[in-house]
Amino acid sequence: MVGSYDPFRLVPPHHYTSRNPAPFRVSVSMNVMLLMDFHAHLAHTEIIGLLGGHYFPDREIMEVIYVYPCKSSSTGFQCEMDPASEVAAREVFAEKGLEFVGWYHSHPTFDPQPSIRDIENQTQYQEMWRREDGVEPFIGVIVTPYDIEHDSNVSRFQFWMSGTNYDLSGQFRTPYSCQHSFLQNENLQEETFSQMASLVEEYHNYDQRVNMSETYRKDEEVSRLDKLIESLSSHINVSSNAAETFISQVRELMSADFRPNKNEETSKLDATKELILS
Known part of the structure; x- marks a missing residue:
């Protein structure tokens, strides 16, 4: 922590409204949800991975259809992606004709709210993938599998992205929760x-x-x-x-x-x- 800056502070995401609508809708595969959830359950430390899919600007929708679990160096407080894993993921996405559309990581036992460090990483990705029309088709997902204070045994998920406005402190872009739907007529994939x-x-x-x-x-x-x-x-x-x-x-x-x-x-x-x- 330097001054009032705490990179591990959790920031509850805002919600998009009719006056401030989401830049696009998110539709996610059942197989993606299964693999993210499974990956998050395996370790007491944070895990991390990348998401592949497609963004359709004419329909203003993103479809997330593939997961690439990454290797990482992880502690109980943060998770850094292995650079070689990111390179490998890009190669797999290219082979499958997929776009790089997001990343996921876990908060093993605490709220699936992004930390300031998470927001900084998310913002960098969004800026990297910003289109000429200003849309930044890149999302983050946080999975919380083991919060014993949560009554349900079903993991909690937070789909989110960095908004265009900044927090009152001016330190980071305000996070927003993204509503998501599920792709229809899917099958469980052997992969x-x-x-x-x-x-x-x-x-x-x-x-x-x-x-x-x-x-x-x-x-x-x-x-x-x-x-x-x-x-x-x-x-x-x-x-x-x-x-x-x-x-x-x-x-x-x-x-x-x-x-x-x-x-x-x-x-x-x-x-x-x-x-x-x-």
């Missing part, structure tokens, strides 16, 4: 599950990964895996058979490959004994 499996492999040995066998809240029998499944299920809008098959695959994936091994459990037990004896 989505494949990306989930890749994330499990990547985070399997991460020292800050979430233990899915632990209970989510005290005095409740719901595990973190149960909580994940409930949250993912809330995004699925396909036939019951397809949904059940997909959820069963995810549960099997997490049960088999995302639990602490015996050595880790033994180490934690030994550390606890040492603490007690000391």
Whole structure:
């Protein structure tokens, strides 16, 4: 913190109105929601990724249809994207004929409101992608998976962008919440599950990964895996058979490959004994 500037201060987004309408509408894929939510559940630290899609100026709508989870250096307070991941994401988007339309990151246990640092990053991206007509078709998404004060087991999402006006302090552009709808007539994509499996492999040995066998809240029998499944299920809008098959695959994936091994459990037990004896 320098003077009154605190980059980690959360700023509640404003809302667009009829007098100050949003520059475009946002429509998001079910598969995008699934992968962002899944990624956010894997670690106690913040995660980050990029979003691909299309902006249609004639209809003033952005469609977000693809997620590229990125590698990052993360603490409990901030998350920095690995530059190589951003380059790789751009290459994948180009191969798929997609535009670079947004980024996402998690606030693991606290409100999905952007920090001043988040707003600065978002503003830089928007300015980078500003069109000749002044529109900046680039959004941010914040996912909060583990806020135990939130009654629901479904993760909270904040779609947002930097407005054209500045905060009263003059330090940053005012954030605005973006309403979003969901793409219609979608199917669960095999690639989505494949990306989930890749994330499990990547985070399997991460020292800050979430233990899915632990209970989510005290005095409740719901595990973190149960909580994940409930949250993912809330995004699925396909036939019951397809949904059940997909959820069963995810549960099997997490049960088999995302639990602490015996050595880790033994180490934690030994550390606890040492603490007690000391």
